[in-house]
Amino acid sequence: MILLAPIAALGRSTLALMASIGRVAIYCAHTLRHIFTPPWYPKEFLTQLLQIGWLSLPVVGLTALFTGGALALQIYAGGSRFSAEAVVPSIVAIGMARELGPVLGGLMVAGRVAAAIAAETGTMKVTEQIDALVTLSTHPMKYLTAPRVVAATLCLPVLVAVGDSIGIMGGYLVGTTRLGFNPSNYLHNTVDFLEFWDVASGLVKGAVFGFIVALMGCYHGMNSGRGAQGVGRATTNAVVSASILILAANYLLTELFFTA
Amino acid sequence: MIDISALHKSFVSNAVLRGVDLTINSGTSTVIIGGSGTGKSVLLKCVLGLVKPDSGTITLDGEDVARAERDAFLAKFGMLFQGGALFDSMPVWQNVAFRLLRGSLKRPASEAKDIAIEKLRRVGLTPDVAEKFPAELSGGMQKRVGLARAIAAEPQVIFFDEPTTGLDPIMSGVINDLIREIVTEMGATTMTITHDMSSVRTIADRVAMLHAGKIRWEGPVSEMDSADDPYLRQFISGSAEGPIEAVR
Ligand SMILES: Nc1ncnc2c1ncn2[C@@H]1O[C@H](COP(=O)(O)OP(=O)(O)OP(=O)(O)O)[C@@H](O)[C@H]1O
Ligand SMILES: [Mg+2]
Numbered sequence: 377m378i379l380l381a382p383i384a385a386l387g388r389s390t391l392a393l394m395a396s397i398g399r400v401a402i403y404c405a406h407t408l409r410h411i412f413t414p415p416w417y418p419k420e421f422l423t424q425l426l427q428i429g430w431l432s433l434p435v436v437g438l439t440a441l442f443t444g445g446a447l448a449l450q451i452y453a454g455g456s457r458f459s460a461e462a463v464v465p466s467i468v469a470i471g472m473a474r475e476l477g478p479v480l481g482g483l484m485v486a487g488r489v490a491a492a493i494a495a496e497t498g499t500m501k502v503t504e505q506i507d508a509l510v511t512l513s514t515h516p517m518k519y520l521t522a523p524r525v526v527a528a529t530l531c532l533p534v535l536v537a538v539g540d541s542i543g544i545m546g547g548y549l550v551g552t553t554r555l556g557f558n559p560s561n562y563l564h565n566t567v568d569f570l571e572f573w574d575v576a577s578g579l580v581k582g583a584v585f586g587f588i589v590a591l592m593g594c595y596h597g598m599n600s601g602r603g604a605q606g607v608g609r610a611t612t613n614a615v616v617s618a619s620i621l622i623l624a625a626n627y628l629l630t631e632l633f634f635t636a
Numbered sequence: 637m638i639d640i641s642a643l644h645k646s647f648v649s650n651a652v653l654r655g656v657d658l659t660i661n662s663g664t665s666t667v668i669i670g671g672s673g674t675g676k677s678v679l680l681k682c683v684l685g686l687v688k689p690d691s692g693t694i695t696l697d698g699e700d701v702a703r704a705e706r707d708a709f710l711a712k713f714g715m716l717f718q719g720g721a722l723f724d725s726m727p728v729w730q731n732v733a734f735r736l737l738r739g740s741l742k743r744p745a746s747e748a749k750d751i752a753i754e755k756l757r758r759v760g761l762t763p764d765v766a767e768k769f770p771a772e773l774s775g776g777m778q779k780r781v782g783l784a785r786a787i788a789a790e791p792q793v794i795f796f797d798e799p800t801t802g803l804d805p806i807m808s809g810v811i812n813d814l815i816r817e818i819v820t821e822m823g824a825t826t827m828t829i830t831h832d833m834s835s836v837r838t839i840a841d842r843v844a845m846l847h848a849g850k851i852r853w854e855g856p857v858s859e860m861d862s863a864d865d866p867y868l869r870q871f872i873s874g875s876a877e878g879p880i881e882a883v884r
Contacts, residue, residue, distance in 0.1 A: 415738070415739065417738070496725075500723075503719060503721060503724075504717045504718075504719055504721035505721050505722070505723055505724075507681070507686045507717065507721065508715070508717060508721040508722075508723070509723075510684070510685075510686060510710065511684055511686070511710060511713060511714070511715040512710075512734050512735050512785075513707055513710045513711055513735065513739055513740075514734075514738065514739065
């Protein structure tokens with residue numbers, strides 16, 4: 377029996393994992409159904425656009441700025457080993473647009489937005505506000521989940537686009553002031569080598585990540601345990617699961633977009 | 637008419653409701669009494685479908701609640717939650733007028749606000765409270781806002797979960813009279829949970845006592861004092877001596 381204990385524990389946690397994947401999948405399907413069927417709550421949607429999109433701009437912008445700058449330094453250092461310093465502008469642009477813009481943007485928004493959504497809906501759950509919504513003939517999935525998920529899905533591509541631009545600007549600033557690039561050559565190199573799909577793929581990734589962030593925030597919040605501890609755990613779980621799902625989805629999307 | 641029969645509900649190993657049978661006639665006021673933690677709030681939530689019963693049936697005017705069309709069903713109900721359950725993201729008047737600002741009862745915001753202010757006045761709150769946020773109010777004020785929200789759309793059936801806890805005696809009297817008025821003037825059906833025996837006497841047409849997961853005693857309020865059920869007698873007199881163990 378003692379020898380079997382680790383296997384039993386492994387089996388139990390596998391089953392638990394499968395069960396939660398199933399629950400998230402069902403929740404996701406319900407969310408999609410409620411997004412596409414009336415009634416809709418435009419005022420809630422606009423509030424969320426502001427909360428999720430506008431208020432995330434500083435976080436995403438600063439992240440991109442410093443990352444773009446650091447990226448330029450690293451590629452310069454790496455490139456100089458085989459006298460390829462000239463690739464700095466194009467690699468910074470491609471790296472930001474394809475990977476770092478969407479992934480870092482998504483992760484930063486996961487920290488900010490998934491946590492906020494989970495804490496808010498979790499508190500609503502434990503103080504019976506979600507029950508109150510139901511008794512007031514308002515479906516919580518339509519009133520809380522749908523506006524947040526749609527807003528995040530639409531906002532993230534915009535945030536990624538802004539992040540890409542600021543990141544490339546960060547690379548440009550470091551490249552021209554610290555690494556001695558000629559400003560107009562730097563810009564030419566950036567524009568000439570960047571392709572439409574480099575940027576577009578990043579925006580698509582952004583939309584998927586936005587969906588994940590809001591979905592995880594709402595899912596964990598609405599299934600929050602009781603009391604302050606329950607809300608705390610829901611918030612942590614929302615951020616962790618959103619971050620991991622973003623990284624996993626990023627790999628899958630990259631496979632899908634750039635191989636075969 | 638609400639008919640509850642053989643209702644069971646357990647939370648994991650905690651069997652809260654163990655076969656509740658209760659009939660509530662339309663246009664009457666029923667008060668539910670019983671010890672703390674006996675499942676009074678759970679009973680109301682089962683009727684509203686917020687908690688899914690393990691077994692048993694609940695019907696409203698002969699129609700099974702579990703199979704009824706949810707929107708039409710809920711439109712008939714108003715509920716005051718024990719903790720108030722106000723939406724803390726919106727000001728008081730939007731809480732009260734929540735139903736009047738969206739869905740089938742939607743009307744212009746100014747009209748909804750006037751109704752909200754009128755309902756606030758009925759629960760003893762001044763119009764300046766309307767613009768405040770729930771977090772800025774005292775516990776008793778929040779309770780009364782919750783009450784105003786429950787009655788705002790003038791539903792047919794209203795549940796009050798401890799409407800007067802946390803209120804001073806005068807305000808309790810005002811709220812008791814208000815609930816009585818809602819039944820006699822508007823013809824609403826109400827179920828009220830309370831621990832306050834003076835509320836019971838003002839509000840109730842009928843009284844039901846929940847104990848050990850079942851309805852222990854049920855009858856008209858006039859017979860409550862002469863009933864010889866030892867559990868009910870102990871509850872009314874508030875004595876530590878009797879069949880209900882005070883120390884658990
Ligand atoms: N969501 C839940 N999960 C687990 N247990 C619950 C839940 N809701 C209620 N309970 C349990 O059910 C029992 C009855 O709770 P309920 O809130 O109905 O009591 P009550 O009769 O309203 O008490 P009070 O007069 O103190 O409000 C309690 O033991 C409580 O712990
Ligand atoms: Mg209760």
